[in-house]
Amino acid sequence: MKVLFVCAGGMSSAIVVNALKKEAEKQGVAMEAEAVGTPSVEDEIRNGWNLVLVAPQVRHRFDSVKAIADEAGIPCEAIAPRSYTPMAGPTLYQQVKEYIK
Amino acid sequence: MNSFVDFLDRRFSGPMARLAEQRHLSAIRDGVISALPFIIIGSFFLIIAFPPLPQGWEITKWCADHAAQILIPYRMTMYIMSLYVAFGIGYSLSKSYKMDPLSGGQVAVAALLLSIVPEVTKDFGFVIPMADLGGAGLFVTMVVSLLSVEVLRFCKAKNVTIKMPSSVPDSVSRSFEALIPVALVIGIMTIITVVFGVDLHSLMGKLVSPIVTAGDSYLGVLIPVFFTTFFWAFGIHGIAIVGTVARPIWEVYLTGNAAAVADGASKLPYIAPETFYQWFIWIGGSGSTLGLVIAMAFVMRSKYVKAVGRSSLLPGLFNINEPVIFGAPIVLNPLLMIPFIISPLVLATVAYIATDIGLVTPTSVMPPWTLPAPIGAYLSTGGDWRAVVLALVNIAISFFIYLPFLKIYDLKMLAEEKTDGKTDAALNQSGTTESF
Structure with a gap:
């Protein structure tokens, strides 16, 4: 399972990425996740990601990110504001879970 | 209050955020951002050419004698x-x-x-x-x-x-x-x-030139400060929006100040490059939240507020505050939105006056924004220790502005935690939607 996080510069998502990874480890699921800024999505998207998650603070760019994801045939979801904290690993995991193959 | 907040989000901040995504504005934004590494590294040669060391030292003299050569990477x-x-x-x-x-x-x-x-x-x-x-x-x-x-x-x-x-x-x-x-x-x-x-x-x-003059005035500082936190209060990346429009002007100020330093001028022309906002106002991130996070972690009593404060402390030191903005939450939380907007306006006022009357050297160097504010303030002013004092004073001011509002929020959360035994579950879910 590979999840690509998208925020403004890839900085804040890194914190949330760690929360998700920790929860996945707890559940015994192999999870790869990385954070990038919106300008890098287009270059990054073809690198084998299974899911794209867009941070709440760049939700005004959600449509443009989704368009890129759609073109690559990868599901794209917005992260709820409440799930975007270091403590929200479990809620975030719930959101990601259904995409685990 | 809630319907008013909702109205602002739908009618105002949302559409404006989408406007900033316009193709040409985005191209300018990304183009300017792509040059930042060169500006950051180039500007550091100003510190090397004019090191913040006693005038009498040999190394200071050597640097002064070789300033023109040391500044070549900056010039290029x-x-x-x-x-x-x-x-x-x-x-x-x-x-x-x-x-x-x-x-x-x-x-x-x-x-x-x-x-x-x-x-x-x-x-x-x-x-x-x-x-x-x-x-x-x-x-x-x-x-x-x-x-x-x-x-x-x-x-x-x-x-x-x-x-x-x-x-x-x-x-x-x-x-x-x-x-x-x-x-x-x-x-x-x-x-x-x-x-x-x-x-x-x-x-x-x-x-x-009218825009360049206006943007460096007191009002010209308050307006971008207000809009940055206004957008963040709705959970939208404020600097990403405001910076799209304002950053070219901020770069004019920064490069103007840097050129003055390189030429050995005693007075720098501009007060408010982006670095001014970064090191004196956005301490801990947009909304000057380092003071808030310190108060949450060390003064408050509610388990939830404390936990968010502690987990946000380290990122906050490096000016990353999404954890507290979405965790506290500040977003769409009228109680915390108020100090989140007021506090930066007050810090901007203090910093503007301090810089304007010459208590603190204007900024001319651009350190990476993830440095702790006192260090960034020191480097950005070319090594002015008074900038460190200003950064620390501003952290204290924001602490006291957030305190009364936070206290009310803390009591509210405390009461909820007492009646509602599901504190731990709430902690895990970070679910506070019920509270606002």
């Missing part, structure tokens, strides 16, 4: 930043049109260079006045970069290109395709600059 990066920005804007705009980004970047650079008339000197032959490629040339850069890529696009859309037979290799035919649009851009720019002798740089300078 930050001092001519428009050259880098032109390529970045041309690249980004072409990419957004799904055209060859390399051609876009190159044609933008050509257009910028052709806005300048080289001078002939006896010793050096042809010479480009480097200042035209600096911060002051940024507005010309923005306009000609966008227009030259539009010419490329026009030619492509109208099929005004030299078509090669399909047997010709792709890279060869692409270079031919670019011939006509490149000729058009070069032709237009040559007619403007050489044939008509129009000096775009002085023309644009006159045009934007």
